Amino acid sequence: MLIEVGERGATLDAVAARAGVSKGGLLYHYPNKEALVAALLDRFDTLAQEEIEAMKTAPEGAGVYFIKAAIWDGGPLDRSFVAATRLAEVAHSETQRRFARIQKQWLEVLTEELGEDLARAVRYMSDGLYFNAMLENGGGQAMDRAKTDAEVESLLRVLELVRGRS
Amino acid sequence: MLIEVGERGATLDAVAARAGVSKGGLLYHYPNKEALVAALLDRFDTLAQEEIEAMKTAPEGAGVYFIKAAIWDGGPLDRSFVAATRLAEVAHSETQRRFARIQKQWLEVLTEELGEDLARAVRYMSDGLYFNAMLENGGGQAMDRAKTDAEVESLLRVLELVRGRS
DNA sequence: GTCTATAAACTGATAGAC
DNA sequence: GTCTATCAGTTTATAGAC
Numbered sequence: 001m002l003i004e005v006g007e008r009g010a011t012l013d014a015v016a017a018r019a020g021v022s023k024g025g026l027l028y029h030y031p032n033k034e035a036l037v038a039a040l041l042d043r044f045d046t047l048a049q050e051e052i053e054a055m056k057t058a059p060e061g062a063g064v065y066f067i068k069a070a071i072w073d074g075g076p077l078d079r080s081f082v083a084a085t086r087l088a089e090v091a092h093s094e095t096q097r098r099f100a101r102i103q104k105q106w107l108e109v110l111t112e113e114l115g116e117d118l119a120r121a122v123r124y125m126s127d128g129l130y131f132n133a134m135l136e137n138g139g140g141q142a143m144d145r146a147k148t149d150a151e152v153e154s155l156l157r158v159l160e161l162v163r164g165r166s
Numbered sequence: 167m168l169i170e171v172g173e174r175g176a177t178l179d180a181v182a183a184r185a186g187v188s189k190g191g192l193l194y195h196y197p198n199k200e201a202l203v204a205a206l207l208d209r210f211d212t213l214a215q216e217e218i219e220a221m222k223t224a225p226e227g228a229g230v231y232f233i234k235a236a237i238w239d240g241g242p243l244d245r246s247f248v249a250a251t252r253l254a255e256v257a258h259s260e261t262q263r264r265f266a267r268i269q270k271q272w273l274e275v276l277t278e279e280l281g282e283d284l285a286r287a288v289r290y291m292s293d294g295l296y297f298n299a300m301l302e303n304g305g306g307q308a309m310d311r312a313k314t315d316a317e318v319e320s321l322l323r324v325l326e327l328v329r330g331r332s
Numbered sequence: 333g334t335c336t337a338t339a340a341a342c343t344g345a346t347a348g349a350c
Numbered sequence: 351g352t353c354t355a356t357c358a359g360t361t362t363a364t365a366g367a368c
């Protein structure tokens with residue numbers, strides 16, 4: 001709901017209807033809206049930690065893996081990421097803290113492989129991919145996959161170019 | 167208000183109080199909330215067009231200019247950009263359309279100078295800078311300037327490296 | 333031109349039936 | 351465990367006084 005209609009549209013009424021329960025039923029499982037948000041953030045955190053492990057052991061290297069992973073494919077981490085973004089934007093401070101921590105961890109793994117400058121460049125490119133997915137993806141449906149793939153290939157070529165030089 | 171408290175917090179009441187008028191007074195100047203949003207989008211559009219002209223004539227080149235401009239300095243364009251982002255995130259479709267158009271124009275100017283691959287990389291890095299400013303800047307105050315400057319220098323080094331190679 | 337007062341609709345949350 | 355009914359607080363917008 002956060003992805004499709006934004007923070008404002010993700011009311012208890014709307015969430016309950018989408019989940020196929022009544023508002024009272026929803027509030028039985030989550031005593032208040034903040035508890036629902038907390039569950040979302042925990043889920044995001046778990047998925048992000050799994051991603052960090054996957055980066056570390058990726059055969060193609062953390063940098064290439066990270067950029068490829070930043071494609072919007074409607075997967076659980078992508079969805080959690082964008083949903084959490086919607087909360088961070090309304091100045092939800094707990095969400096902002098968690099985001100900062102995860103971003104820092106990602107940067108650390110990238111720095112080990114690529115050095116500080118390139119690691120930062122890669123993380124910003126990845127953030128840029130998410131940023132654009134966020135903007136274009138109000139509807140929630142997957143973006144034009146061929147187009148996004150081409151853009152990622154484009155970024156990977158730049159990455160290879162720099163690695164060959166640094 | 168959009169930057170500091172998000173779309174949800176930017177109520178007519180809050181905007182009126184900040185502007186130093188009553189709600190009735192605000193609604194005299196802007197007949198409804200949508201008109202207020204439209205004025206913001208027009209302002210963003212105007213500033214973005216000015217930026218495109220500045221990019222084209224920048225002595226250091228469009229790419230370097232663009233990355234430097236993406237630092238959050240609390241300037242009018244930065245503020246308009248982030249404010250508009252807040253609207254795009256709640257699935258405000260008109261905002262999304264305008265964003266897409268401006269992003270496309272920026273990419274075209276960059277492509278003329280840098281070629282498709284690098285232009286895309288630069289625009290994504292810039293988007294990433296905004297994305298992070300957005301997340302960390304809930305409070306609205308300027309970010310740690312020294313830190314951001316160092317990050318931009320980092321990105322510029324990568325850009326120079328690739329340009330030397332391609 | 334700006335204000336107060338108020339209407340109409342919506343949101344999060346509680347109470348209690350089944 | 352899920353539902354309906356309802357409350358108190360907001361939010362956008364209108365009406366009319368000054």
